[in-house]
Amino acid sequence: MDDELAISVRGLRKAYGDNVAVAGVDLDVHRGEVFALLGPNGAGKTTTVEILEGYRSRDAGEVSVLGADPAHPDQGWRSRVGIVLQGTGEFDELTVAEVIRHFSGFYPDADDPDKVIERVGLAGKAKARTHTLSGGQKRRLDVALGIIGRPELLFLDEPTTGFDPEARREFWELIRDLAAAGTTIVLTTHYLDEAEALADRVGVIAGGRLVEVAAPNRLGNRQEALATVSWRTPEGTPESAQSATPTALVADLAARYGGEVPGLTVTRPTLEDVYLTMIGHAR
Amino acid sequence: MTTTTKPATPVTVTLGRRPGAGALALRQGRLEITQFLRSRESVVFTMGFPIIMILIFASIFDGTIGGGVKFTQYFITGMIATGLMTVSFQNLGIWIPIERDRGVLKRYRGTPMPKWVWFAGKVIMVVAIGIAETALLLAVAVALFDLDLPGTAGKWFTFGWVAVLGVTACTLCGIAISSLARTARSGSAVVTPVALVLQFISGVFFVFTDLPTWMQQVAALFPLKWMCQGLRSVFLPESFGAQEPGGSFELGRVAVVLALWCVIGVVLCLTTFRWTTKRDG
Numbered sequence: 001m002d003d004e005l006a007i008s009v010r011g012l013r014k015a016y017g018d019n020v021a022v023a024g025v026d027l028d029v030h031r032g033e034v035f036a037l038l039g040p041n042g043a044g045k046t047t048t049v050e051i052l053e054g055y056r057s058r059d060a061g062e063v064s065v066l067g068a069d070p071a072h073p074d075q076g077w078r079s080r081v082g083i084v085l086q087g088t089g090e091f092d093e094l095t096v097a098e099v100i101r102h103f104s105g106f107y108p109d110a111d112d113p114d115k116v117i118e119r120v121g122l123a124g125k126a127k128a129r130t131h132t133l134s135g136g137q138k139r140r141l142d143v144a145l146g147i148i149g150r151p152e153l154l155f156l157d158e159p160t161t162g163f164d165p166e167a168r169r170e171f172w173e174l175i176r177d178l179a180a181a182g183t184t185i186v187l188t189t190h191y192l193d194e195a196e197a198l199a200d201r202v203g204v205i206a207g208g209r210l211v212e213v214a215a216p217n218r219l220g221n222r223q224e225a226l227a228t229v230s231w232r233t234p235e236g237t238p239e240s241a242q243s244a245t246p247t248a249l250v251a252d253l254a255a256r257y258g259g260e261v262p263g264l265t266v267t268r269p270t271l272e273d274v275y276l277t278m279i280g281h282a283r
Numbered sequence: 284m285t286t287t288t289k290p291a292t293p294v295t296v297t298l299g300r301r302p303g304a305g306a307l308a309l310r311q312g313r314l315e316i317t318q319f320l321r322s323r324e325s326v327v328f329t330m331g332f333p334i335i336m337i338l339i340f341a342s343i344f345d346g347t348i349g350g351g352v353k354f355t356q357y358f359i360t361g362m363i364a365t366g367l368m369t370v371s372f373q374n375l376g377i378w379i380p381i382e383r384d385r386g387v388l389k390r391y392r393g394t395p396m397p398k399w400v401w402f403a404g405k406v407i408m409v410v411a412i413g414i415a416e417t418a419l420l421l422a423v424a425v426a427l428f429d430l431d432l433p434g435t436a437g438k439w440f441t442f443g444w445v446a447v448l449g450v451t452a453c454t455l456c457g458i459a460i461s462s463l464a465r466t467a468r469s470g471s472a473v474v475t476p477v478a479l480v481l482q483f484i485s486g487v488f489f490v491f492t493d494l495p496t497w498m499q500q501v502a503a504l505f506p507l508k509w510m511c512q513g514l515r516s517v518f519l520p521e522s523f524g525a526q527e528p529g530g531s532f533e534l535g536r537v538a539v540v541l542a543l544w545c546v547i548g549v550v551l552c553l554t555t556f557r558w559t560t561k562r563d564g
Binding site for chain 1: 301302307310314317318321322385386387389390392393394395396397559
């Protein structure tokens with residue numbers, strides 16, 4: 001087993017009756033990496049992650065998470081793994097501080113509860129009963145409980161669902177802080193911008209299979225894809241051309257128009273274009 | 284399972300800085316009690332129900348039953364047993380499905396908390412609330428209805444073991460029956476009819492020997508009847524034992540049946556308990 005790997009998965013399969021949720025996934029996540037599992041609803045993201053978290057059994061495959069098989073989680077392993085599930089686990093009768101303080105007692109090397117409350121942006125709500133929190137604030141509490149034990153590896157299942165744009169930016173900062181401190185992070189998301197903003201590598205999952213794994217800017221060979229150069233003729237008619245050498249084409253156009261090219265744009269496929277093509281093929 | 288796995292690399296993480304096992308259980312118990320006391324419905328339903336019942340019963344029937352025994356003295360035994368069953372069987376049978384549905388249990392499973400700590404927390408809560416509720420019930424009955432408390436150490440001892448065995452059996456059955464409910468809301472639909480029927484046939488609302496024989500025999504299969512009978516030996520004169528169906532209070536049989544239910548409860552818990560809902564796989 002490679003010590004540089006936080007997670008290693010080979011041939012992972014899981015079916016619910018006739019419904020195959022995960023159909024043979026191979027995956028490596030390096031220590032210290034931020035890895036995003038991107039895919040539409042029902043693609044197998046949550047099933048995959050919950051197998052890695054030790055919540056679900058698998059039908060076949062080899063899985064190693066922090067050097068152990070998550071199918072048999074022990075307390076030592078649990079204390080090194082932080083989990084933020086998809087919107088779950090409310091303690092209506094308790095306050096934010098009470099819940100976080102209580103959970104800190106489960107871990108051998110827990111972080112300071114007050115510091116964690118501050119860090120997730122709930123300082124103003126520490127004494128509030130959890131049922132009075134907004135959706136986004138409840139999510140922050142989920143994150144606080146995920147990081148209170150100072151995990152080596154943190155799983156986040158669709159962490160920013162229900163966040164407003166500002167809260168998402170703040171959350172991204174928090175994830176970058178954790179990553180900078182060396183925490184390995186595996187997050188699932190269906191937000192492309194989130195994967196692009198946070199992840200070192202993105203795995204696109206569709207129909208229970210990993211379609212591609214790459215750095216966000218290399219996904220679908222985006223960098224090598226043909227660029228589209230668009231401009232307007234002097235008569236005002238829009239023109240466009242696909243080119244592997246857009247710089248030469250632009251220089252050529254500049255020479256032809258004697259300087260400024262009207263309405264000039266040079267674009268490559270966006271992550272969204274690439275992604276939609278990929279999950280389209282998988283269906 | 285066709286899973287192939289490499290043997291797990293031993294993971295060495297010291298759990299040293301964490302509170303010890305006993306301290307973890309006490310923290311969990313304290314948290315459960317706090318949650319219970321802050322949930323108004325639980326407090327009113329669990330603590331209030333037996334007290335309201337004794338107020339009503341003692342006010343309606345202020346006479347005596349055979350042998351100069353006051354109604355209150357007879358019915359307090361049923362109310363204590365009902366109270367103990369409410370705080371354990373009903374309380375857990377209704378609340379655990381809610382916590383399972385909310386994902387609270389799933390969240391605990393994701394932490395290094397040892398599984399038994401969660402169960403210990405529930406037991407501590409049941410015992411603490413059970414003692415408080417029984418004490419309140421006795422105080423009300425003594426103050427308002429001239430209840431005679433047990434006069435000998437031996438009777439208090441019987442009170443103690445009948446209550447402990449009864450609560451243990453009901454707690455285990457409450458945890459076991461919680462797995463029957465598929466959603467948060469169905470817990471009370473599963474548990475309440477069971478509890479209500481048992482109360483009617485076990486001599487909580489009626490003098491047990493006034494019930495039809497077949498009903499007495501059905502009741503004898505379940506713990507509540509035996510809890511009531513054991514408590515009657517504590518609160519009623521020795522001579523009243525002759526009026527029991529078995530001709531005496533049959534304390535030995537009380538102990539055996541309640542212990543048997545503890546065993547059945549443990550087996551059911553171990554085989555049926557679920558930390559997650561069905562849709563969670």
